[in-house]
Amino acid sequence: MNSADSAVAVWWVLAALTTGSFVVIEGGLVTSIAAVLVIVMTAYKVRLIILHFIEARHGPAIWRLLYLTWAFVMATIIVVGHYTAIIVSCSSDCFS
Amino acid sequence: MEEGNTDEREGVARRNTRPATGSEGIWIFVLMDMIVFALIFLVFTSERVRQYEVYRESHQHLNVVFGFANTLILLTSSLFVVQAVQAARRLDARQVSSRLTAALLLGLAFCADKAVEYSVTIGSGIGIATSSFFTFYFAITFIHLAHVLAGMSFMFFFQRNRDRLASDVGYLAGLENVGVFWHFVDLLWIFIYSLLYLT
Numbered sequence: 644m645n646s647a648d649s650a651v652a653v654w655w656v657l658a659a660l661t662t663g664s665f666v667v668i669e670g671g672l673v674t675s676i677a678a679v680l681v682i683v684m685t686a687y688k689v690r691l692i693i694l695h696f697i698e699a700r701h702g703p704a705i706w707r708l709l710y711l712t713w714a715f716v717m718a719t720i721i722v723v724g725h726y727t728a729i730i731v732s733c734s735s736d737c738f739s
Numbered sequence: 740m741e742e743g744n745t746d747e748r749e750g751v752a753r754r755n756t757r758p759a760t761g762s763e764g765i766w767i768f769v770l771m772d773m774i775v776f777a778l779i780f781l782v783f784t785s786e787r788v789r790q791y792e793v794y795r796e797s798h799q800h801l802n803v804v805f806g807f808a809n810t811l812i813l814l815t816s817s818l819f820v821v822q823a824v825q826a827a828r829r830l831d832a833r834q835v836s837s838r839l840t841a842a843l844l845l846g847l848a849f850c851a852d853k854a855v856e857y858s859v860t861i862g863s864g865i866g867i868a869t870s871s872f873f874t875f876y877f878a879i880t881f882i883h884l885a886h887v888l889a890g891m892s893f894m895f896f897f898q899r900n901r902d903r904l905a906s907d908v909g910y911l912a913g914l915e916n917v918g919v920f921w922h923f924v925d926l927l928w929i930f931i932y933s934l935l936y937l938t
Binding site for chain 1 (some may be wrong): 757759760766770773774776777780781783784787788791792794796803807810811812815817818820822823825883909918919923925926927930932933934936937938
């Protein structure tokens with residue numbers, strides 16, 4: 644597969660994951676698991692863009708590491724923030 | 740002799756840190772912008788922890804369809820920019836032009852979607868001061884929109900100057916920089932979409 648075909652293949656995966664996360668939320672699956680599922684799909688999409696569109700996979704490891712670390716930190720902020728907010732908001736009811 | 744070794748060592752160092760596409764400068768700039776957005780996300784998250792009920796209620800006023808459409812628009816635009824850079828490496832100015840035009844049109848579609856979303860949101864009586872969720876919503880999406888407009892301006896410049904591709908050695912490097920920036924704009928939107936619309 645040449646680089647042009649590879650970019651189109653990556654785009655198909657990105658579009659499928661985007662549609663998948665939309666279906667999860669719009670389908671009413673608003674559960675704790677749904678949030679994790681959406682963030683995992685988001686993180687994977689971001690990883691694909693960094694490696695294939697920004698071409699970090701061909702460059703020096705340091706740039707790849709810095710950009711992927713940022714993606715990991717962003718995904719972690721969203722997930723940890725989401726669950727911390729839920730736990731804190733229900734702490735009086737849930738843990739009393 | 741020693742000078743030759745020094746040059747060789749510097750050359751190796753340059754090769755070891757030089758990105759595969761674009762200049763080191765744009766990678767550093769993007770990294771700095773990434774850190775700024777990480778801090779904004781952190782502040783948003785800490786506020787959400789403090790006012791979870793307000794954030795959950797406010798979040799339900801957003802229409803996920805706008806965010807979903809804009810995600811697909813930017814992803815497709817990113818693909819066209821990848822193809823424009825690939826065409827530039829083959830010195831195919833015609834394809835560079837057509838791909839950048841397609842990416843630009845999708846950028847305009849993103850702006851149009853955002854304008855409709857803002858007008859629907861504001862039309863329903865929601866403003867920047869309605870709650871801290873909406874303060875963040877308008878601020879984050881507006882800063883992102885400014886990035887989109889900047890990226891579109893750069894793409895417009897390179898689309899207009901496509902004839903320089905064969906003669907100007909800086910054209911390809913410049914276009915690669917625009918590509919890195921535009922993909923970053925796409926990355927940011929994917930995270931913003933998850934933060935504001937999905938979770």
